[in-house]
Structure formats: C-alpha cells, structure tokens
Amino acid sequence: MSKPLILVTNDDGINAKGIGALMDIVKPLGEVVVMAPFHGNSGMSHAITVKVPLRYKKLREEENLVVYGCNGTPVDCVKLAVSEVLHRKPDVLVSGINHGSNASISIIYSGTMGAVIEGCVNEIQSVGFSLLDYASDADFSQIVDHGRKIVSNVIENGLPEETCLNVNFPAVKKEEIKGVKLCRQAKGMWKEEFDKRIDPRSGEYFWLTGYFENRENGSTDTDEWALSNNYISIVPVEVDFTAYDKMNHFKKWNYEI
Amino acid sequence: MSKPLILVTNDDGINAKGIGALMDIVKPLGEVVVMAPFHGNSGMSHAITVKVPLRYKKLREEENLVVYGCNGTPVDCVKLAVSEVLHRKPDVLVSGINHGSNASISIIYSGTMGAVIEGCVNEIQSVGFSLLDYASDADFSQIVDHGRKIVSNVIENGLPEETCLNVNFPAVKKEEIKGVKLCRQAKGMWKEEFDKRIDPRSGEYFWLTGYFENRENGSTDTDEWALSNNYISIVPVEVDFTAYDKMNHFKKWNYEI
Numbered sequence: 424m425s426k427p428l429i430l431v432t433n434d435d436g437i438n439a440k441g442i443g444a445l446m447d448i449v450k451p452l453g454e455v456v457v458m459a460p461f462h463g464n465s466g467m468s469h470a471i472t473v474k475v476p477l478r479y480k481k482l483r484e485e486e487n488l489v490v491y492g493c494n495g496t497p498v499d500c501v502k503l504a505v506s507e508v509l510h511r512k513p514d515v516l517v518s519g520i521n522h523g524s525n526a527s528i529s530i531i532y533s534g535t536m537g538a539v540i541e542g543c544v545n546e547i548q549s550v551g552f553s554l555l556d557y558a559s560d561a562d563f564s565q566i567v568d569h570g571r572k573i574v575s576n577v578i579e580n581g582l583p584e585e586t587c588l589n590v591n592f593p594a595v596k597k598e599e600i601k602g603v604k605l606c607r608q609a610k611g612m613w614k615e616e617f618d619k620r621i622d623p624r625s626g627e628y629f630w631l632t633g634y635f636e637n638r639e640n641g642s643t644d645t646d647e648w649a650l651s652n653n654y655i656s657i658v659p660v661e662v663d664f665t666a667y668d669k670m671n672h673f674k675k676w677n678y679e680i
Numbered sequence: 681m682s683k684p685l686i687l688v689t690n691d692d693g694i695n696a697k698g699i700g701a702l703m704d705i706v707k708p709l710g711e712v713v714v715m716a717p718f719h720g721n722s723g724m725s726h727a728i729t730v731k732v733p734l735r736y737k738k739l740r741e742e743e744n745l746v747v748y749g750c751n752g753t754p755v756d757c758v759k760l761a762v763s764e765v766l767h768r769k770p771d772v773l774v775s776g777i778n779h780g781s782n783a784s785i786s787i788i789y790s791g792t793m794g795a796v797i798e799g800c801v802n803e804i805q806s807v808g809f810s811l812l813d814y815a816s817d818a819d820f821s822q823i824v825d826h827g828r829k830i831v832s833n834v835i836e837n838g839l840p841e842e843t844c845l846n847v848n849f850p851a852v853k854k855e856e857i858k859g860v861k862l863c864r865q866a867k868g869m870w871k872e873e874f875d876k877r878i879d880p881r882s883g884e885y886f887w888l889t890g891y892f893e894n895r896e897n898g899s900t901d902t903d904e905w906a907l908s909n910n911y912i913s914i915v916p917v918e919v920d921f922t923a924y925d926k927m928n929h930f931k932k933w934n935y936e937i
Contacts, residue, residue: 468726468755469788476877476885498725498789503886506872528801530921531726532755544785544869568937576933583926585867603935607922610842612801615763620733628733629760659923659930664787665864666918669840673916676833678860680825 427453430513434534441520444563458504467534497538516542519552543587556594609645684710684771691791698777701820715761724791754795773799776809800844813851866902
C-alpha cells in the first residue's frame with residue numbers, strides 16, 4: 424500500500440513554529456507536502472484572493488517532504504496545492520498548529536479552520552490543530568504525541584462525509600493533559616474593544632481588539648469547558664450551515680407581495 | 681414605538697448598485713445606517729483586519745439615512761458600526777444586495793454572508809440578499825418588493841436564536857418569480873481552474889477561476905433547485921458548526937498515546 428499523501432498548511436505563515444511542529448507530527452505517517460502562506464494570515468477565515476494573482480515557490484525538499492510558500496490565504500493554499508501542485512488528491516489535510524485558540528466562535532474567523540473546511544468541501548479528510556498559546560515561541564513539543572495519534576485515527580478510521588475536525592490543545596505540560604474530549608462548539612462571542620488612536624496627520628484610526636465572552640452556563644460538553652479543564656477538545660464540524668431545526672419558524676411567514 | 685434601527689452593509693463596496701437597491705428596500709422600514717467597505721471585498725468571507733488599522737468616514741446624511749464607508753472587510757464594518765458608530769444595537773442587519781449568487785457552498789466564501797453571520801453572533805437579526813447576476817449594472821428593481829416583504833417579516837416575526845437568513849433571488853423579471861421557497865443549502869463545490877500566466881519578468885502567476893458543481897441528485901428542497909426554477913430561496917443559517925449527528929463516529933476512536 425502506498426503511503427498516505429498529507430497536505431499541510433496553516434494561517435500563521437510558513438515560518439511559524441506551529442507549522443514546524445505539525446510537519447514533525449505527520450512526517451512519520453506519510454508523504455508530506457506543505458503549502459502555506461509566506462506571511463501571517465490570522466483572521467482570514469475562508470477568504471479567497473480574487474484581486475491579485477497567486478504565486479507559489481518551492482522552498483525546500485527532503486525525503487518524503489516538499490515545502491512550498493504562497494502569497495495567498497490559507498484557502499488559496501489548499502486550492503493551489505490540490506489543483507496545480509499535487510499529482511493526486513491528498514488523503515489527509517492538516518492545518519496549524521495555530522498559535523492561539525480556535526475553540527468556540529473563533530472557528531468562524533480562523534484561517535487555520537478556513538483551510539480545513541476547504542479541504543472538507545474538496546472531499547479530503549481534514550483536521551485543524553490549535554494550541555492555546557499565542558506566543559510565537561509557544562511550546563508545541565508537549566502535544567506532538569497526541570496530535571500524531573489523532574491524525575493516525577483519521578488515516579485508520581476515516582471521517583464521516585462532509586465532516587472535518589477542530590482540535591484544540593490546552594497550553595499545559597503533557598503530563599497535565601487529562602485526555603481527549605469529543606465536544607460541541609461552545610456558545611460565545613468576541614466583544615470588541617476598538618483601540619482608537621490619532622495619526623500624525625490628525626486622522627482617527629482603530630485597532631481591532633477585544634476579548635472572548637463565553638455564553639455557556641456551566642455545560643460540560645463544550646470545547647471551552649474541556650480546554651479549561653486540561654482536556655484536548657475535538658469538535659466535529661460540518662460544512663452544511665442550514666439550521667434544519669429552525670425551519671418551522673419560517674413556515675408561518677407570509678411572503679405575498 | 682420608535683422606528684427599527686437598520687444597519688446596512690455589503691461586500692461589493694459602498695458604490696455598488698446592489699447596496700443602493702438595498703437602501704431603497706429598507707428606507708421605508710426604519711432608521712437606516714450604512715457602513716460598507718470603500719472597495720470591493722468579494723470572497724472575503726468572515727475575514728477580519730488585524731494587520732492594518734481601520735478607518736471610516738461619513739459620506740452623506742439625509743433624513744433617516746446616514747452613510748459611512750470603511751477601509752475594512754464586511755465583518756469589520758459590522759464590528760465598527762456596532763461598537764463605535766451606532767448609539768444602540770441595531771434591530772436588523774441587512775447585507776447586499778450581492779452581485780451574484782451566494783447559494784449552496786458559496787456561503788462560505790461570501791463577504792456578504794460573513795457580515796450576516798457576524799450580525800447573528802452579535803444577536804442582531806441579520807439577513808443577506810444576493811441576486812444571481814454578477815453584472816455591475818444588474819437590474820435590482822425587480823426584487824425590491826420581495827426584499828422589503830422579507831425584511832418586514834424579520835421585523836414583525838423575529839428570527840430564532842442563533843439563526844440568520846441567506847436569501848437569493850433568481851435574475852428574472854418580477855412577474856416570472858414564482859414565489860419564495862424555504863430551502864436547505866445545496867451540496868456543491870467550486871471546481872478550480874487556475875488561469876496560469878507568465879509575467880514580463882518570466883514569473884508564473886495564477887488567477888483563481890472556476891465553476892460551481894452541483895452535487896445534488898435532483899432534490900427539490902435545495903436553494904439551487906429553487907433558484908433554477910425561478911423561486912426566491914431562503915436558507916436559515918446557524919452559527920454553531922458542530923456536526924451533532926456525526927458524534928457517534930468518533931466515540932469508537934482510541935485516543936490513548
């Protein structure tokens with residue numbers, strides 16, 4: 424049997440420490456091709472690039488590993504790799520390891536998870552990894568074994584149709600990790616606190632800042648609960664956004680004009 | 681009772697014809713504030729701007745209508761308007777009218793729907809409108825009455841918690857519109873066909889192009905079916921991406937390292 428073909432990407436950029444750790448995780452598991460943004464793409468969500476052309480470049484090659492950089496978003500990286508670079512559709516796509524949480528509502532802003540959802544739409548088994556440490560020198564060594572076990576599970580057991588995974592790791596030592604919890608996405612939102620400043624020409628400008636507000640009331644089945652209790656959270660994510668259980672509400676509406 | 685406060689945005693930019701039509705739709709229904717990108721933001725999905733500061737500018741003001749432009753993405757526009765500009769949380773957010781379809785999987789790339797989902801996360805009743813005509817001079821006059829009826833329904837009946845709407849209009853004359861269909865998001869994907877070119881300095885570059893591939897087998901309950909049969913499609917959209925019905929698959933996995 425040929426080795427699985429594993430596509431690696433991220434949103435923190437090709438030089439981030441987290442994608443290095445992810446390469447280490449998957450190298451023993453298959454043939455690895457990396458296509459990641461040249462620069463940071465945090466907060467790019469599922470954005471695609473339509474105003475400027477895309478370019479990519481081979482950066483290095485060693486046994487079982489080829490690394491490319493790209494000027495586009497994480498989703499562009501997936502599209503370019505699948506359409507232009509790889510000789511066949513990858514068996515697995517992994518994205519990350521993100522520097523910082525992508526739990527709860529952060530999934531919708533995340534470039535890491537944008538790439539994962541794009542892989543899923545392309546019928547590739549796709550998993551996003553994030554560590555709850557925003558530092559550029561975060562310690563990813565504590566989660567290598569757990570990460571590799573999860574990717575091995577994906578390779579061995581597969582993922583259900585139209586389903587990908589959002590995996591977040593608590594920022595604790597390996598021996599403090601209590602295990603893996605299958606979770607739902609916690610209810611929550613980012614509360615904005617724009618940092619208003621005045622430029623040297625007297626123009627107002629705003630930096631987007633804010634803090635995460637958890638809107639759960641102590642439920643123990645969410646990713647936020649798992650992470651704050653030192654569990655690794657796994658949320659199965661779907662690409663069909665239809666609110667099936669809300670359909671009835673709209674049947675009573677009058678649409679006549 | 682005071683008039684509803686209605687926030688208007690889009691992804692085609694403040695000068696697009698579609699947002700003008702949307703202002704016409706909502707002006708009779710409440711106090712209208714527009715905050716839209718200065719330039720086109722198609723394909724920006726749920727992206728937020730973190731590398732450059734945000735700026736906004738009042739462009740015009742008349743009775744019941746104030747118009748602002750912003751250098752950010754559609755999601756930035758919503759965040760800035762809600763946090764910095766509006767005196768209270770809007771009752772309704774409308775986004776569009778997009779020049780082109782946001783049915784099926786296009787929802788995940790759509791800046792129009794990114795703004796709508798952001799509104800929903802902020803507990804604002806939010807609706808996205810799109811017309812199946814990409815032309816910059818598309819004829820939006822055919823759908824004004826239907827659009828206003830849908831916004832009126834939102835104001836009168838409300839939307840269920842954590843639910844927003846993705847409304848698409850077929851590009852046909854008003855008298856050819858057969859009515860409104862409540863739908864699910866059709867299964868489908870964009871198949872890439874990168875347009876590879878060589879620049880004057882011999883560098884390769886790629887333009888992202890492609891075509892939509894419908895993966896349904898004749899189901900009549902999808903947005904794609906409704907639109908191709910001259911119905912207006914309404915898909916209720918949720919912001920919880922958890923694949924609840926796939927949880928069991930993962931319970932059999934072995935996570936021991």
